[in-house]
Ligand SMILES: Nc1ncnc2c1ncn2[C@@H]1O[C@H](COP(=O)(O)OP(=O)(O)OP(=O)(O)O)[C@@H](O)[C@H]1O
């Protein structure tokens with residue numbers, strides 16, 4: 001299950017990809033509810049003629065349907081779906097909608113939630129690589145945690161991850177997709193010619209148009225050139241480490257400081273450089289806890305959810321599941337809904 005994020009770029013006048021999330025892609029639950037909320041508000045305004053501008057959003061049903069399809073492929077009626085969760089789940093209000101939706105679509109499928117420490121204590125593999133947790137056979141593993149070093153407290157959590165990976169349970173994501181979602185792999189995929197290895201010529205051209213400039217910071221002539229470019233015009237770029245969950249990127253003048261500190265160290269290779277996308281600034285109201293609601297300058301980022309089910313050999317299906325929109329103050333760098341800097345929003349389409 002994925003979420004690909006896009007800004008509309010004022011400079012290039014097309015949608016450009018911010019990144020692809022292949023692990024713990026969140027907000028399908030809340031984004032679906034927000035669409036319902038905003039459609040209701042349009043009714044309260046007594047402007048039902050505007051409703052067709054707000055597209056329906058089936059993100060939650062789509063992603064849960066994908067988990068159910070995976071469960072069916074695993075083909076063991078008593079097996080359950082495992083959600084790998086944080087020790088303390090701050091976005092619980094998004095996560096639990098997935099459990100309720102699975103239950104709504106298929107009352108016979110059970111979901112269990114465990115953190116990596118609990119899995120290290122309770123999980124075991126049978127000789128034929130079935131994963132059992134507390135007596136339950138696991139058909140599908142959905143990682144809502146495990147993308148952050150801090151979520152691996154000791155070797156036990158890494159062992160739990162390895163146990164899951166070695167099992168025949170269907171994983172979202174498998175380690176391959178987890179790695180494919182790193183900023184480094186996204187940068188390598190954006191190199192000229194790489195997309196053609198996976199897509200037809202015309203598909204590769206269309207997908208390629210979504211990419212903004214992405215640059216390696218490897219210790220090579222190419223990496224040195226990117227460093228020089230960033231030092232000369234730091235405001236034109238974003239410096240990204242191999243992290244997920246927001247709050248880790250470096251912007252503006254701080255890029256120079258970080259690159260000066262990294263110099264030619266090996267650590268430099270842990271980052272990539274990306275063109276900074278400039279989205280159109282609009283006026284809107286952000287409704288946030290404990291803050292007055294005032295008209296503010298904001299920018300919006302569109303997330304497109306999708307799912308793919310496959311093995312090393314073939315793909316059973318791949319589909320679009322729904323969308324989400326995040327709107328934040330134009331003055332802040334990161335999306336940060338959980339951090340309180342942005343808000344969930346709805347798409348309003350017009351010609
Ligand atoms: N190239 C860019 N141009 C402008 N803003 C960007 C760019 N890259 C990232 N951002 C901003 O920073 C936010 C976080 O960046 P990114 O999505 O790459 O990091 P992340 O840690 O994977 O975040 P997430 O938790 O959303 O997956 C984006 O939502 C966007 O608002």
Ligand SMILES: [Mg+2]
Pocket residue numbers: 019020021243244245246
């Ligand atoms: Mg991300």
